[in-house]
Amino acid sequence: MSLLKKTLEREEFAITAEMAPPKGTDFSHLLDCARKIKGKVHGVNVTDFQSSVMRVSSLATCKILKEEGLEPVLQITGRDRNRIAIQGELLSAGVFEIENVLALTGDHSVVGDHPESRAVYDLDSVGILQTITTLNGGKDMSGNDLKGTPEFFMGACVTPEYDPMDLQILKMEKKVQAGARYFQTQAIYDIETMKEFKEKSKHIDAKVLAGIIPLKSAGMAKFMSKNVPGINVPDEIIERMKNADDKVEEGIKIAAECIKELREENLCDGVHIMAIGAEENIPKILEEAELLTAEGVS
Amino acid sequence: MIISEKKPVEEVVGFLKDSKKIIITGCSLCATTCKTGGEDEIIEMKKLLENEGKEVLATKVLDPSCNYLKTRKDLKKLKKEIKEADAILSLACGDGVQTVAKVAKVPVYPGTNTMFIGEIERVGKYEEACKACGECQLGWSGGICPITKCPKGLINGPCGGAKDKKCEVDSDNDCAWIKIYEKLKEEDKLDNIKEIKPPRNFRKELHPSKLNLR
Numbered sequence: 001m002s003l004l005k006k007t008l009e010r011e012e013f014a015i016t017a018e019m020a021p022p023k024g025t026d027f028s029h030l031l032d033c034a035r036k037i038k039g040k041v042h043g044v045n046v047t048d049f050q051s052s053v054m055r056v057s058s059l060a061t062c063k064i065l066k067e068e069g070l071e072p073v074l075q076i077t078g079r080d081r082n083r084i085a086i087q088g089e090l091l092s093a094g095v096f097e098i099e100n101v102l103a104l105t106g107d108h109s110v111v112g113d114h115p116e117s118r119a120v121y122d123l124d125s126v127g128i129l130q131t132i133t134t135l136n137g138g139k140d141m142s143g144n145d146l147k148g149t150p151e152f153f154m155g156a157c158v159t160p161e162y163d164p165m166d167l168q169i170l171k172m173e174k175k176v177q178a179g180a181r182y183f184q185t186q187a188i189y190d191i192e193t194m195k196e197f198k199e200k201s202k203h204i205d206a207k208v209l210a211g212i213i214p215l216k217s218a219g220m221a222k223f224m225s226k227n228v229p230g231i232n233v234p235d236e237i238i239e240r241m242k243n244a245d246d247k248v249e250e251g252i253k254i255a256a257e258c259i260k261e262l263r264e265e266n267l268c269d270g271v272h273i274m275a276i277g278a279e280e281n282i283p284k285i286l287e288e289a290e291l292l293t294a295e296g297v298s
Numbered sequence: 299m300i301i302s303e304k305k306p307v308e309e310v311v312g313f314l315k316d317s318k319k320i321i322i323t324g325c326s327l328c329a330t331t332c333k334t335g336g337e338d339e340i341i342e343m344k345k346l347l348e349n350e351g352k353e354v355l356a357t358k359v360l361d362p363s364c365n366y367l368k369t370r371k372d373l374k375k376l377k378k379e380i381k382e383a384d385a386i387l388s389l390a391c392g393d394g395v396q397t398v399a400k401v402a403k404v405p406v407y408p409g410t411n412t413m414f415i416g417e418i419e420r421v422g423k424y425e426e427a428c429k430a431c432g433e434c435q436l437g438w439s440g441g442i443c444p445i446t447k448c449p450k451g452l453i454n455g456p457c458g459g460a461k462d463k464k465c466e467v468d469s470d471n472d473c474a475w476i477k478i479y480e481k482l483k484e485e486d487k488l489d490n491i492k493e494i495k496p497p498r499n500f501r502k503e504l505h506p507s508k509l510n511l512r
Binding site for chain 1: 449450451452453454455456457458459460461462463466467475476479480488491492494496497498500
């Protein structure tokens with residue numbers, strides 16, 4: 001059974017890390033990072049052409065990470081594939097014994113590095129989740145029998161920092177209805193938002209992994225706050241980054257403090273760390289958040 | 299309304315580089331309203347082509363250009379001119395151009411780019427409103443089309459991409475789903491969007507679509 005599923009079902013604090021496949025065939029940096037977090041996280045969540053930027057596929061990267069002994073989470077969006085390709089990709093993941101899938105609508109292709117391409121959106125995130133449920137049941141979307149059935153643990157995304165938040169909650173309910181068992185959130189910097197989100201989503205039967213992006217500079221904090229949907233970095237955190245001598249160190253500290261607070265206040269069931277190419281810092285964050293154990297995850 | 303814009307002059311002149319004698323047709327409906335293919339635009343195009351050394355044998359605002367039988371009848375009246383002409387320049391939408399091309403036995407060229415089915419906010423300002431998806435969603439969506447107004451055509455709620463209620467694709471646009479939500483909330487009809495909508499049937503959009511009600 002999926003380690004991530006087991007961890008969440010045991011009500012243990014789950015840790016996932018996000019990794020982006022390389023642009024090009026050189027996997028050395030990704031493998032370096034993977035080796036540093038192996039045994040320290042319950043899942044490695046591999047993005048599907050993140051930000052609509054062309055790169056190696058999530059599936060190939062998941063397979064490589066699995067061979068390295070990590071537990072991959074396949075992200076899949078509706079942007080680039082129609083329902084035939086999505087089902088085929090999922091069956092292929094099943095062949096590689098990848099057990100976790102995270103379904104997303106996907107950023108629009110115009111925001112990426114091939115803005116002239118045609119965006120697909122045959123299925124939305126809810127449709128993808130329904131499709132996975134159908135495949136798990138041994139059929140395809142047209143009702144044909146599958147020879148050999150995959151068994152996926154399904155996740156989805158939610159953006160707590162969203163106005164109106166109730167609309168995100170409404171979609172979250174539909175995702176659960178379609179089969180999502182856990183959610184990862186967009187990066188959280190404001191505990192108050194998570195408190196409100198927790199209150200508004202308490203009726204929803206699904207686990208929540210709070211998104212964490214360690215900051216690298218005050219500029220990055222300001223940029224994300226201004227430009228990235230669903231991210232709001234409070235001024236006092238930007239100020240802390242500005243005044244810090246070692247920015248990366250301070251970013252790690254802020255991330256760890258945030259995780260500790262989220263955990264102490266019981267605002268989430270785990271965390272999803274998006275280190276954006278600096279995955280080597282993840283063990284440090286976990287250490288400072290007191291989430292690193294000598295025996296590792298199991 | 300079929301919204302169109304004028305093609306760049308160089309492109310039009312390029313189409314007609316080997317043609318000396320030209321007929322210009324327009325359309326009485328959408329292209330007239332859009333000021334791309336009405337009487338005024340035909341006169342303007344006539345002057346332009348004459349300045350380029352062309353001879354304009356006839357002009358006609360077809361009523362409308364996309365009506366096959368009427369266009370055939372109207373073009374019959376220009377039989378003599380068409381026989382003499384090297385080309386027809388149509389200032390109608392893509393539909394109207396094709397109808398003319400079906401009827402006339404000379405090369406027909408487009409003078410406009412057909413943009414979308416949309417609303418006339420005011421003259422010269424248009425906004426896409428309908429993608430002719432073949433299964434109108436407006437009955438549950440508060441009169442706001444999720445297929446057209448959401449660039450991803452989402453039917454089960456918004457993506458996470460809105461920032462300050464604006465769309466990730468174009469920050470000048472409101473997020474269609476937030477607008478749908480607010481409208482339905484106001485009408486106390488949020489139940490309309492709580493049920494999962496199954497994946498769309500894109501067979502409805504197979505091209506070329508045909509409709510025969512006879």
